[in-house]
Ligand SMILES: Nc1nc2c(c(=O)[nH]1)N[C@H]1C(S)=C(S)[C@@H](COP(=O)(O)O)O[C@H]1N2
């Protein structure tokens with residue numbers, strides 16, 4: 533236990549310090565860029581100009597989208613959590629530029645308690661599904677949030693194709709394990725590979741998305757290319773990146789974060805302003821790009837769509 537505490541003790545204790553450290557570093561890098569190019573574009577203009585041409589065309593705009601304005605592409609793609617590429621927020625964007633290696637096929641295995649298991653190349657996996665754009669919030673357990681125009685399709689569509697049987701009560705997800713491509717896996721910060729899980733009804737909820745892009749682009753390495761989960765009413769760590777396996781199981785799967793800190797990270801991890809993380813409050817959050825903090829909403833504001841799944845459950849116990 534002490535050993536685990538020490539490992540988690542390496543994580544930033546305050547998201548405020550953490551974000552300002554990141555901003556200072558960005559400012560320094562911007563200063564260097566200005567020195568190199570002589571350009572004095574304000575940050576906001578620079579980032580508006582830096583959204584590349586969309587690679588996905590004619591996406592359906594989802595009615596599930598929020599009206600909140602989107603976090604700039606620049607922030608979404610440079611302020612990340614992806615421990616396979618380092619534990620600080622800036623390192624995934626620097627370390628995942630060549631991820632995933634395009635010369636290796638990306639294969640995803642669908643297995644466990646289902647009638648139609650299979651192993652698919654990435655293109656074959658996503659081909660049957662209709663891609664949409666859905667603007668969803670992502671709320672990190674560390675107290676920051678973003679609004680991201682995701683590209684993806686409902687996980688439910690893939691689950692229906694796999695035909696889970698009556699023993700399938702949960703879905704377990706696994707990230708790639710490849711320390712050559714993911715240098716962070718050489719360090720003992722988590723029990724690799726990263727895993728996550730959802731209860732079957734959560735996995736089938738129409739808000740749950742398998743994402744293959746954002747801002748009309750294919751996902752960049754730092755955001756979990758080529759395919760990742762987005763579960764907008766749960767803390768960000770449930771939204772597992774760079775998935776290689778989706779498995780239907782009978783008993784509750786242990787996630788990498790549950791193993792690392794069972795008192796800090798529960799299976800459900802629904803965004804809840806009334807249940808604090810043992811080391812920090814969850815009542816307020818900093819929307820990246822905004823100065824003042826805002827109040828966190830229960831289920832990250834998606835209560836109407838998801839609260840019914842938890843009626844009768846003590847959300848302090850099932851945190
Ligand atoms: N495999 C893997 N998935 C992961 C993580 C990780 O470290 N490894 N970090 C999680 C956390 S804590 C958050 S907040 C989100 C961040 O997603 P983003 O960087 O695309 O905003 O990814 C989640 N998925």
Ligand SMILES: [Mo]
Nearest residue numbers: 672673768769
């Ligand atoms: Mo997070």
